[in-house]
Amino acid sequence: MYSEALVQLSLEALGCTQKDLALRLSVSATQISKWKKGEHLSFEMEEKLRKISGVGDRNPEFIIWSGSRENANKWERLIHSLAEMARLSDETGYSAEPLMDDNGLLCWNIFDTLREMGVKIPNEFPIELDVHWDSEDEADDFWEVVHSNQYSSAIYNIFKAFTDVYGFYVAYVADLINDDMELFDSPAENIEPCLMSLAATKVEIASELAPNFKAFKYKIERDYEEWLGLVKARAFRVGAPLRAELLDLVRGGHDGLGHIAEAESLGLNSSRIHPDIYINELLVGMRIIHQVLPAIMRKLGMEDEFKLDDNEFNIH
Incomplete structure (x- = not known):
């Protein structure tokens, strides 16, 4: 994280080239180029660059920006x-x-x-x-x-x-x-x-x-x-x-x-569920049932013999 910014600030702090920084860190110049392009830094290497650049715990991108x-x-x-x-x-x-x-x-x-x-x-x-x-x-x-x-x-x-x-x-x-x-x-x-x-x-x-x-x-x-x-x-x-x-x-x-x-x-809002919160979910569910149920009944060969009994919905 912040590899590009840390490398840039380290180069500025030392006033050196990427090759010089690579020698100091005992890595290849190619690796420095990769970090400048955003390749992930190990925790150990990040700590070294933070120390070299002098940013400490501060965010290096914020400093550059x-x-x-x-x-x-x-x-x-x-x-x-x-x-x-x-x-x-x-x-x-x-x-x-x-x-x-x-x-x-x-x-x-x-x-x-x-x-x-x-x-x-x-x-x-x-x-x-x-x-x-x-x-x-x-x-x-x-x-x-x-x-x-x-x-x-x-x-x-x-x-x-x-x-x-x-x-x-x-x-x-x-x-x-x-x-x-x-x-x-x-x-x-x-x-x-x-x-x-x-x-x-x-x-x-x-x-x-x-x-x-x-x-x-x-x-x-x-x-x-x-x-x-x-x-x-x-x-x-x-x-x-x-x-x-x-x-x-x-x-x-x-x-x-x-x-x-x-x-x-302040406890001024009602603790009840707002009436419109689930209405869309309920409508979507009803529409799915409306589309799927006829297909199931046709698959079972029940579409002609099934009759809806409205009396079953009455509350006694």
């Missing part, structure tokens, strides 16, 4: 500040834990999402954002700058949408997946890791900044319709009740999702 280690430090500080503000203003009642960045993936995740939308990360960190805001009196100035910069504004808006999307996910989807090994081994396992991308589809972003946004939105929504369809089908098979229409996670605006999650966290 930032343009430099210095830029990466500044972006990291800003991203964590925006994530914390979004998390503190979350009203769903469910803590958006990924924004706390305990696993160290948040910066990479948001940059990866922006890049998928076609956003070009600037080579230099925006100078207007390169300010330390230490006092409460400067808070208003900080937010004015954040909202006026297209990059920081987009990041914050995605984080805000993420708190609502994540709240709905925890309230209605997570439990259906967490204890089901069949879903763990299916594409449905992508639902939680890709929530940042789903949140991004619910934010208005200028086409000049994100030229690939429409294609990105279409792909993410189609993927989630498939993944959530697997969860619904599995729930139907095992008799697990659905307390909301899971596809609302795709179709609903983030504000609406946040309000639904908040009502659930």
Whole structure:
């Protein structure tokens, strides 16, 4: 993982050629070329390259996307500040834990999402954002700058949408997946890791900044319709009740999702199964029976002698 980025940063740190790096690692120059093309690194070799490049536990791709280690430090500080503000203003009642960045993936995740939308990360960190805001009196100035910069504004808006999307996910989807090994081994396992991308589809972003946004939105929504369809089908098979229409996670605006999650966290939503949740599955089942049963009866030669007794359906 990250083999290409680690090799690039190691070459930059040493100021050497691929051949020199190969000698230092006791591998062939051909192997270095393979790593630069994305071939898998062993854990031992990854550790060596992390030490040589000086990235430590940080994500090497994020550093490269930032343009430099210095830029990466500044972006990291800003991203964590925006994530914390979004998390503190979350009203769903469910803590958006990924924004706390305990696993160290948040910066990479948001940059990866922006890049998928076609956003070009600037080579230099925006100078207007390169300010330390230490006092409460400067808070208003900080937010004015954040909202006026297209990059920081987009990041914050995605984080805000993420708190609502994540709240709905925890309230209605997570439990259906967490204890089901069949879903763990299916594409449905992508639902939680890709929530940042789903949140991004619910934010208005200028086409000049994100030229690939429409294609990105279409792909993410189609993927989630498939993944959530697997969860619904599995729930139907095992008799697990659905307390909301899971596809609302795709179709609903983030504000609406946040309000639904908040009502659930406060115990205001009905605990009964929503009446429309299984109606499509029931209709599909009835249509299958309508098509299959006549074929079975013909196969058994019963189509002429079978008569339906309506009295059997009466409730006494």
